[in-house]
Amino acid sequence: MGTAEVSLEYLFKVFTLPESKDSKLAQIEQHLSDNLADFLSQHVVTKVNSLSQIEKSFAEYSVPESPEFVSKHAEDLLDKLVANSVNTYSPSFIGHMTSALPYFHLPLAKLLVGLNQNLVKIETSKAFTPLERQMLGMMHELVYKQPADFYQSYLHSANHALGAFCSGGTIANITALWVARNKAMPATTQFRGVAQEGLAAGMLHYGYKKMGIISSKRGHYSLSKAVDLLGLGRQQMMTIDCPSQRLSAEKALALGKQFQAEGNKVLSIVGIAGTTETGHIDPLDELADVAEELGCHFHVDAAWGGATLFSKEHNRLLKGIERADSVTMDAHKQMYVPMGAGMVLFKNPNDSNAVRHHAQYILREGSKDLGATTLEGSRNGMAMMVYASLHIFGRQGYELLINQSIEKAKIFARMIQSHPDFELVTSPTLSLLTYRLNPQNVQTKMKSQATIDEALNKKLDDLTVIVQKQQREAGKSFVSRTRLQTKTYPEQAITVFRVVLANPLTTETDLQNILDEQIALAGNTHIWQKLCQQPS
């Protein structure tokens, strides 16, 4: 029946005895090692059950009473979980930022769990602590290019940090803005600082009515989360319309000046290097000027686009990032590290002291415990995956990967443009683009009209939603969708397919198949048939 013995002897075996080679779990592991793509295509059933069907397998709400044999449970995992998960490795899964990973991460994942270090403090991580600091230093140098003596002074300094490693870009953005907030309201002779006295007292002391941040409408949702969490309030997340997908420095300056003229304080300008929705990069150098003029923090969210710095061909796109006070990067995006590897880098190694904290049993003053300046507490040794990747790919390896992604996005854009029934909505700067189905006759009609045909756009929106869902459910391929204001339709957000060409294994044939499938799916819809009957 799969129920195991309830005895300490049995439980100790679970701790001390490895899976026998013919156990189900060992078989799964062997298959993963031998041929990951084959494992996934055999076990990740891409033609899936609906979510409500899947939920029926996960409906029990009590902790199981009796132990279950590992092998029995492994069967269950394959059957209920793996069979209904998503094949993020598939070359035709091009809708999100999760892609195929290099093979070496599989054995490294085992090593990570085998060592099970806790990076909050040296006592439970030892060499992992200098490793993480070194890795952050390498990423810092990639962004800020400081001289050798800078890194010699700060790389392993107990009183400084070049950045903070964390589970992802959201925590990185929050950490950056937390540091910015605490730096903006430091201690004076009459005030012990915002970290000590709190935000209301700080704003009163400094005479700020409101405190807010400025980014484009394309800013990541984690920025709103940050202003909520930090107590600024979501209303103080000031986003600027950007039909061009890039934040206008002029508008940011005007808004900031007006806001400050009203007795408020701009906490930070946030520039985006690779927006989540279209991959565009804000004019970072100009935004650095704006932040300077407003006297505020300048944060760059380069969670997606930061890895572009590895490419000598494309790194100029990020010009000005070296002027940012803080930069967010996600190694689990374009650095091909497993999920859970984000970081924030600080230009000034003193900045992390704005959020420093101590405790008696760890994080003692003067210690090099990483936990003293991170938002998270206990953390695993994921930094090893980033460290290994930096060595195994090297700058040159990452450069090739970045270059081929951007090149592939440009090819895909041309494929879309050359097809009469597709409309390219945003061209790729990095490896993202957006487009939609739009019959040739409708496109011709829309171009000839003086005003934007909102009704037609709404029909096209419906079409995009239907086709995107059907394609996802068919399970062969996946593109995502979003809603965007664009230059062509500045007054009306339209629904578009969103593509992220992150997976190096995606081929032009994969891309052609995805377009063909979308045309075929559209052809079966009433909306499409009606649209095609429109006079052009």
Next chain:
Amino acid sequence: MGTAEVSLEYLFKVFTLPESKDSKLAQIEQHLSDNLADFLSQHVVTKVNSLSQIEKSFAEYSVPESPEFVSKHAEDLLDKLVANSVNTYSPSFIGHMTSALPYFHLPLAKLLVGLNQNLVKIETSKAFTPLERQMLGMMHELVYKQPADFYQSYLHSANHALGAFCSGGTIANITALWVARNKAMPATTQFRGVAQEGLAAGMLHYGYKKMGIISSKRGHYSLSKAVDLLGLGRQQMMTIDCPSQRLSAEKALALGKQFQAEGNKVLSIVGIAGTTETGHIDPLDELADVAEELGCHFHVDAAWGGATLFSKEHNRLLKGIERADSVTMDAHKQMYVPMGAGMVLFKNPNDSNAVRHHAQYILREGSKDLGATTLEGSRNGMAMMVYASLHIFGRQGYELLINQSIEKAKIFARMIQSHPDFELVTSPTLSLLTYRLNPQNVQTKMKSQATIDEALNKKLDDLTVIVQKQQREAGKSFVSRTRLQTKTYPEQAITVFRVVLANPLTTETDLQNILDEQIALAGNTHIWQKLCQQPS
């Protein structure tokens, strides 16, 4: 030389071809699979280099230019990193909450990375989303024991959440207090709510001068981090002295009443179920009454002690936890899951809506995307490890593990008490205890004195620090140290050895050896020799 080719063909191989069986990385993996303890004892050199020596291996600050062969890099990892990491599996590593893990987590770690799901949204996690919800539901039922229809309504409801899974207890505590803060200042006809308008506006609207939380001095450092981050200010982290190691409900009530009488607002009472330093459990039931009387949130930090609920023998220690509005638990502590598995549970499934957020491309309204109510954004599928552990151990398996840990701590306490030259400082409630070296003659002298001998205590403090460091550096075993106020020395914090008996594989012989080693190390110190000459 280890430098690999810089070509896309080579890089694609890194993505598509597994390690050959005789590669170094495959060898490491095989050793991990065959015999983890042996791998660790061979490769984790417990007699380690000093931190500054280790730092020399991690001093380079530029991203390596050329790719390095995987096998070459694997050698490096063994040599520089693994050799200098910490053997958290060792039965004599009893200083922190990280311990041996069951074997099945090694293959599961590989499966996790092989699948590389992102739990922020259904589109990149599918079945992992209901799995995580179910696991949270099981933990919710363990704490709150609601009726069947409650779980049938809420387990998979798009508009509710029974909790939030996260990387660890720190994020869990912050999430709980974020929810509490936003609930405390909701929208009215004149006010859009603190999440929208911010903390300063909220406190003004509700007429609160300050807003703070109350816990004992033993509260985890993440609570101070939370009040800083949330904008309340660290001064508003009100901690109450607790020589008994437990928060006095009476004192908490008095402090809360006084604080509120001065025009302030108590945001939350925080009870601790298993303090980090001594494992004590606050009187949760009484604290629930206090929170009720003050009209505030009641949060329980059960990161360590929550798993005690699996034990029918010991779960009464946590009586009252079911009255908490929110509870933090860490599966990577007493549930033996790898690092990175924390959670917060909410009594009221509506509570998470106080921090709900949406975005266009994901987390759309009405979706079941987990990211809409979590502090973190992209997250990996670590919930699978908790799910698997709940099934493979079952409640009964966990019960045995919890019971034997507590039993072992009691045995260790008796060993310490029966040794003339040790002083037990705090007895175990759960599996933690603290003690110190103190020669018999000094103990006799201190007992006979009417007042506490501060000078003697300081010498004993120095002794504890020296022995703790030397024992750690010798590398055979590890206990941690902290500073505590206790009933015997209420006015003066003393330095103590801190022991966590988390590892089920730790034997009485291991414990005896640790005491013997401490006696031997102490014997070689001048302080000890001088102390022994004191008249008793």
